[in-house]
Amino acid sequence: MVKYLTNGDKILQAVLSDQRLSEYAEYSPAEFETISEALDSDNPVVCAIAKIIDGNQRKSTEKEIYNEVSNYLKQTI
Amino acid sequence: MILKDIRIKNFRSYYGETTFSLSEGLTLIIGGNGDGKTTFFEALEWLFNTSAEDKKESNISAMRKSELEIGESDEVSVSITFEHEGVKELEKSFTFERISADYVRTKDFRFIGYENDGSERLSVKGANLLERCFDSFIRKYCLFKGESELNVFNNETALKTLVDTFSGIKQFEDLVALAEGFEQKSLNAVNKEMQNDQKVSRKAKDLDSKLILLNREIFDCKKDITTQETAISDYSNKLENLERYQDTSELYQTIKERIKTLTEKQFKLKGMISCDYNTNLLDEFWILRSFPKILNEYQKKSSALSREKRKLEKQETERKAKEEGKREAIEQIQKLANGAVPLPWNLPDKETMQEMIDEEVCKVCGREAHKGTVEYEFMENRLKEYLRNVEYEASAKEISVSEKKILFANSYIDELHTKQIQMSGSIEQEISSIAIEINDHLAFINDRKRDLEKINKAIQDAEDEKNRLLIQSPGITEDLLDKNFKDLKGFLETKSRAEKRVAELKFKLDGLIKEKNEIQAEFNTLEPSNKMTKVYQRVHTALECIMKAFVNAKEKNISTFLTMLEEQANSYLKKLNENDFHGIVRIIKTINGSARIELHSKNDDLINDPGGAQRTTMYMSVLFAISKITTLKREQDYPLIFDAPTSSFEVSKEDVFYNVIDKIDKQCIIVTKDLLLSDEGTGQKKLNNDKIQQLTCSVYRISKAFGYNPLDLTTIKTVTEKIK
Numbered sequence: 001m002v003k004y005l006t007n008g009d010k011i012l013q014a015v016l017s018d019q020r021l022s023e024y025a026e027y028s029p030a031e032f033e034t035i036s037e038a039l040d041s042d043n044p045v046v047c048a049i050a051k052i053i054d055g056n057q058r059k060s061t062e063k064e065i066y067n068e069v070s071n072y073l074k075q076t077i
Numbered sequence: 078m079i080l081k082d083i084r085i086k087n088f089r090s091y092y093g094e095t096t097f098s099l100s101e102g103l104t105l106i107i108g109g110n111g112d113g114k115t116t117f118f119e120a121l122e123w124l125f126n127t128s129a130e131d132k133k134e135s136n137i138s139a140m141r142k143s144e145l146e147i148g149e150s151d152e153v154s155v156s157i158t159f160e161h162e163g164v165k166e167l168e169k170s171f172t173f174e175r176i177s178a179d180y181v182r183t184k185d186f187r188f189i190g191y192e193n194d195g196s197e198r199l200s201v202k203g204a205n206l207l208e209r210c211f212d213s214f215i216r217k218y219c220l221f222k223g224e225s226e227l228n229v230f231n232n233e234t235a236l237k238t239l240v241d242t243f244s245g246i247k248q249f250e251d252l253v254a255l256a257e258g259f260e261q262k263s264l265n266a267v268n269k270e271m272q273n274d275q276k277v278s279r280k281a282k283d284l285d286s287k288l289i290l291l292n293r294e295i296f297d298c299k300k301d302i303t304t305q306e307t308a309i310s311d312y313s314n315k316l317e318n319l320e321r322y323q324d325t326s327e328l329y330q331t332i333k334e335r336i337k338t339l340t341e342k343q344f345k346l347k348g349m350i351s352c353d354y355n356t357n358l359l360d361e362f363w364i365l366r367s368f369p370k371i372l373n374e375y376q377k378k379s380s381a382l383s384r385e386k387r388k389l390e391k392q393e394t395e396r397k398a399k400e401e402g403k404r405e406a407i408e409q410i411q412k413l414a415n416g417a418v419p420l421p422w423n424l425p426d427k428e429t430m431q432e433m434i435d436e437e438v439c440k441v442c443g444r445e446a447h448k449g450t451v452e453y454e455f456m457e458n459r460l461k462e463y464l465r466n467v468e469y470e471a472s473a474k475e476i477s478v479s480e481k482k483i484l485f486a487n488s489y490i491d492e493l494h495t496k497q498i499q500m501s502g503s504i505e506q507e508i509s510s511i512a513i514e515i516n517d518h519l520a521f522i523n524d525r526k527r528d529l530e531k532i533n534k535a536i537q538d539a540e541d542e543k544n545r546l547l548i549q550s551p552g553i554t555e556d557l558l559d560k561n562f563k564d565l566k567g568f569l570e571t572k573s574r575a576e577k578r579v580a581e582l583k584f585k586l587d588g589l590i591k592e593k594n595e596i597q598a599e600f601n602t603l604e605p606s607n608k609m610t611k612v613y614q615r616v617h618t619a620l621e622c623i624m625k626a627f628v629n630a631k632e633k634n635i636s637t638f639l640t641m642l643e644e645q646a647n648s649y650l651k652k653l654n655e656n657d658f659h660g661i662v663r664i665i666k667t668i669n670g671s672a673r674i675e676l677h678s679k680n681d682d683l684i685n686d687p688g689g690a691q692r693t694t695m696y697m698s699v700l701f702a703i704s705k706i707t708t709l710k711r712e713q714d715y716p717l718i719f720d721a722p723t724s725s726f727e728v729s730k731e732d733v734f735y736n737v738i739d740k741i742d743k744q745c746i747i748v749t750k751d752l753l754l755s756d757e758g759t760g761q762k763k764l765n766n767d768k769i770q771q772l773t774c775s776v777y778r779i780s781k782a783f784g785y786n787p788l789d790l791t792t793i794k795t796v797t798e799k800i801k
Contacts, residue, residue: 010246018626073616
């Protein structure tokens with residue numbers, strides 16, 4: 001079954017396909033197709049990206065998203 | 078969305094209901110000036126406009142309106158049937174009612190859509206249905222009036238909207254801005270922590286102050302680049318506009334230059350023919366101009382007088398000689414034969430003599446002298462002699478008086494002759510040379526006057542040509558052409574300066590960024606003693622990488638879209654310019670976030686001034702490409718509707734264009750006056766059936782119904798004929 005990709009999923013894939021980022025964060029872009037998959041990831045960078053996109057989709061404020069992402073990274077990185 | 082048919086009712090020149098059935102490929106609607114082409118196009122624009130309840134009276138058919146009696150009403154409507162996940166209809170209409178002789182009220186605006194749900198026909202809001210099947214974004218790439226509207230990148234948001242729509246990825250810009258903001262915030266947080274760290278505080282402060290300075294410089298530099306690139310973009314647009322009017326501009330300038338040259342000549346000629354006749358008359362001896370002629374006449378008259386005088390003198394001498402001879406002869410006759418002394422001629426006197434003749438007796442000798450005798454005859458002769466002598470004496474007396482009168486008592490004629498001699502010779506020669514000089518001068522002036530007449534005519538012709546050019550270029554004023562051309566050099570220089578400045582600034586920016594990166598790298602290598610500071614450092618590094626990935630992904634998304642658009646556009650460009658030079662379409666991203674369509678040759682040289690047809694096919698190729706991408710990406714199609722897109726095409730180019738577009742797998746509706754021929758006899762337009770038969774598309778002929786009054790709008794109605 002073909003998976004329906006949201007706008008956020010497509011952005012996620014486009015960002016994760018960045019070679020330098022994948023080298024830095026040590027992940028394989030093919031592993032993550034959707035935001036929900038990325039949010040569940042143990043890779044802090046992948047998850048942080050998903051949180052940014054997801055937060056934006058949920059219309060959270062910039063401050064809310066930043067706090068969430070930076071706190072998450074402080075704990076995990 | 079594929080249009081099946083279009084129905085227009087009482088919309089301006091479309092009186093009653095007119096239906097156009099459309100093919101899925103090309104449909105041509107052919108008509109001459111004023112036949113209803115643009116009205117057809119504007120009827121669709123009216124239908125697709127969801128921004129207002131437009132029921133203005135000017136959209137009502139003047140003919141239909143004029144027929145309405147007070148209290149009667151009718152409606153204006155435009156409707157379409159189309160295929161979009163099933164057959165649907167869309168109808169926009171309003172009612173109009175005559176209230177009084179000079180007032181028509183419009184009311185009951187309706188915009189309704191119809192779609193089928195199973196066997197049920199549902200009516201829905203027209204605007205909703207339209208937005209669902211043919212959204213406002215797509216509609217922007219659907220209707221094009223004339224050639225000037227074909228450039229889809231003529232506004233700053235065009236590229237972003239296209240990328241958002243067709244790449245399937247929206248809001249990239251927002252996320253990039255978000256990621257950039259996060260990176261900066263985390264950097265600030267790291268800096269703050271570092272400066273408070275005991276171990277690296279001093280070094281961190283030093284590096285931070287350098288970074289602050291560099292960031293400020295980088296900000297200023299980027300701002301300058303944006304300003305300069307905006308200027309370049311502005312001047313490029315201005316130059317593009319100028320190129321659009323280039324042919325007209327060049328022709329205008331040629332005519333203007335010709336008028337200038339002619340006016341200069343006119344000025345010079347006026348100077349040459351300018352002459353103060355009053356002053357020259359005496360100061361320059363122009364009064365003597367006719368002297369040779371007058372002298373000649375004088376000489377003739379003087380000679381004639383002289384000759385006449387001599388003739389009269391001779392005649393007088395002869396006459397005198399004759400009189401003298403006559404007197405001598407009489408004296409000779411009066412001598413008697415016997416030598417006796419005769420009686421004086423006056424004895425006896427006339428009365429006595431007559432008395433003797435009457436009485437037939439000589440009273441001198443006393444003898445009878447009857448009639449018929451010698452004596453009688455003697456007496457008669459004696460009387461005759463008496464009378465002759467009386468007469469002679471009288472004439473002799475007269476002659477004697479006249480002899481005393483001198484024939485030419487004054488010497489006027491001699492004086493005239495002397496004057497004639499005086500005026501001949503050197504004086505005559507000198508004055509003649511002056512006269513020749515004056516004549517030459519006047520001949521020169523006359524020649525220049527003739528030249529001036531020719532120049533005046535040439536100036537008038539050039540002015541007429543200039544006016545015709547302006548009439549044929551609606552919307553272009555003389556000032557605009559003049560100003561544009563004057564500005565051209567300035568535009569080019571300013572653009573060139575801005576480009577040079579941008580290159581310098583970019584070089585400077587690269588240096589600043591490099592320096593910043595070095596300082597940042599140095600900053601990153603600092604080993605703070607505080608554990609938490611190290612965490613902040615790692616968070617920043619992660620966010621920096623994330624931010625860069627967002628930026629790269631956005632740029633890649635745009636460039637992927639542009640590459641796809643270019644590929645499709647070039648494929649159409651090749652088709653639209655079959656057997657002709659077509660070049661390569663390049664879509665260049667501009668600093669303001671939009672794009673610019675350029676035509677390049679194979680070696681990637683920019684073609685600065687593509688001709689009218691080249692430019693049109695270039696823009697149309699991009700439109701076809703967008704439409705194709707829509708079909709690919711959104712699995713939906715939509716028609717392209719053009720009003721007179723080929724006005725700059727030559728006839729041969731038109732033929733190729735229609736033959737190609739006829740075969741393109743795309744619904745296209747073109748309203749045009751191409752494919753019409755002018756009848757040599759009547760001057761009326763008729764279809765070029767030979768060319769139309771070569772096409773496979775649907776063709777409609779629209780025209781004004783016969784018998785209209787050119788001054789009366791209420792007599793105009795568009796009639797349609799389906800040709801094929």
